[in-house]
Every structure is written in C-alpha cells, then in structure tokens.
Amino acid sequence: EDQVTQSPEALRLQEGESSSLNCSYTVSGLRGLFWYRQDPGKGPEFLFTLYSAGEEKEKERLKATLTKKESFLHITAPKPEDSATYLCAVQGAETSGSRLTFGEGTQLTVNP
Amino acid sequence: DAGITQSPRHKVTETGTPVTLRCHQTENHRYMYWYRQDPGHGLRLIHYSYGVKDTDKGEVSDGYSVSRSKTEDFLLTLESATSSQTSVYFCASKDLRGPGNTIYFGEGSWLTVV
Numbered sequence: 001e002d003q004v005t006q007s008p009e010a011l012r013l014q015e016g017e018s019s020s021l022n023c024s025y026t027v028s029g030l031r032g033l034f035w036y037r038q039d040p041g042k043g044p045e046f047l048f049t050l051y052s053a054g055e056e057k058e059k060e061r062l063k064a065t066l067t068k069k070e071s072f073l074h075i076t077a078p079k080p081e082d083s084a085t086y087l088c089a090v091q092g093a094e095t096s097g098s099r100l101t102f103g104e105g106t107q108l109t110v111n112p
Numbered sequence: 113d114a115g116i117t118q119s120p121r122h123k124v125t126e127t128g129t130p131v132t133l134r135c136h137q138t139e140n141h142r143y144m145y146w147y148r149q150d151p152g153h154g155l156r157l158i159h160y161s162y163g164v165k166d167t168d169k170g171e172v173s174d175g176y177s178v179s180r181s182k183t184e185d186f187l188l189t190l191e192s193a194t195s196s197q198t199s200v201y202f203c204a205s206k207d208l209r210g211p212g213n214t215i216y217f218g219e220g221s222w223l224t225v226v
Binding site: 031032034036041042043044045046049087089091096097098099100102103104105 | 116143145152153154155156157160162168170202206213214215216217218219220
C-alpha cells in the first residue's frame with residue numbers, strides 16, 4: 001500500500017524567510033511524485049511531477065527535489081501570496097488506474 | 113487546466129436522500145476520478161473511470177456509485193446520504209499528453225448532509 005507523510009502540518013514564515021516542506025513516501029515502484037498547491041475553497045493546482053531520485057524542478061520561488069524516500073519543496077524568499085496548503089502525492093507502478101495517494105498537506109502561512 | 117467543472121458547487125441535503133454530483137471536462141481525458149477531502153484524512157479516492165462505462169472502486173467507495181456514459185461526464189451518486197458523507201468532493205481527470213501524466217482537479221463540491 002502506498003503511503004505519504006508530510007511535515008510539518010503547519011508552517012509560519014516571515015516574508016523572505018526561506019524554508020522547506022518534507023514529503024516522505026513508501027511506494028512499490030514510483031511512477032511519479034506530484035506536488036500541488038491548494039488555496040482555501042479551491043481545488044488542488046498542479047505544480048510539479050518528479051520521476052526519479054536526483055531530479056529537481058523549479059517554478060518561481062519553488063524548487064522540488066526527490067530522493068528514494070522523500071521529496072522536499074524548497075521555498076526561497078517567500079511572499080504572502082505563497083500562503084496555501086501544499087499537497088504531495090505519489091503514483092505507484094502497481095496502483096491501478098494511475099491514481100494518486102495523497103499526504104495530508106502542509107499549511108503554509110507567510111506573514112508580511 | 114483541464115477545463116473541469118463540477119455541479120452543484122454547494123448543496124445541503126437531508127439524511128437518507130439520494131444525491132448526484134456531476135463532473136464535466138472539456139479536454140477529452142480518458143481517466144476521471146472522484147476524491148473526497150476531509151480534515152485529518154487528506155484526499156481519498158472514491159471511484160475512478162478509465163473509459164466510457166469502465167469504472168472501478170477506490171479506497172472509500174462504500175455508499176457511493178458512479179456512472180460514465182460519455183467521455184466528458186462522470187457522475188457520483190450517494191445512494192442514501194449519511195452525515196458521514198458531509199465533505200468536499202473533488203473531480204479530477206488525467207492528461208496523458210501533457211507534462212508527465214498529470215492529474216488536474218476541479219474546484220470542488222461542498223456537500224452537507226443534515
């Protein structure tokens with residue numbers, strides 16, 4: 001059974017204070033690790049897909065990295081508009097329907 | 113963005129009544145999904161579809177049924193709503209052509225069972 005654990009549950013940062021969110025996972029054959037952003041009252045918005053250990057992807061102030069056991073979402077010099085819940089999900093090679101297994105998310109608040 | 117629309121966006125219903133949520137996508141995606149999101153549980157898969165009239169159960173399928181008669185529409189039915197089905201429901205679809213197997217989500221349907 002695929003499992004995803006995200007930490008911390010909540011994180012408060014000052015504007016400009018860089019930090020990282022963690023996603024630990026267990027999966028039988030990783031097909032992809034996904035990061036989503038979710039704003040209150042909205043659906044998850046796709047950010048990145050990572051496929052293999054060592055891979056990195058960047059988008060504006062966000063950079064996602066992947067190892068064989070975990071992924072990090074690094075946030076550099078965050079702004080208040082980066083406040084959201086960040087969700088991590090995995091897709092396993094043995095999972096039918098190519099469905100995703102999600103973690104519970106990290107709620108990020110960036111204060112001005 | 114997969115052009116996914118969900119309806120209704122908000123609904124209050126009574127215990128024991130049937131409820132149908134509709135998901136419509138405009139991108140001709142083959143795979144479609146229904147998830148529910150609850151505090152302490154995150155997003156959990158209810159049912160999914162891998163083509164017209166082809167559906168399968170997810171991890172929390174009890175009390176739910178689905179139908180897919182057209183590629184663009186995926187319906188979720190609560191046969192007899194219970195208070196434990198009060199939740200936010202998200203529809204999603206999968207783009208096989210885009211950057212890496214991405215699953216896109218709709219805006220959600222808030223359901224309250226009283």
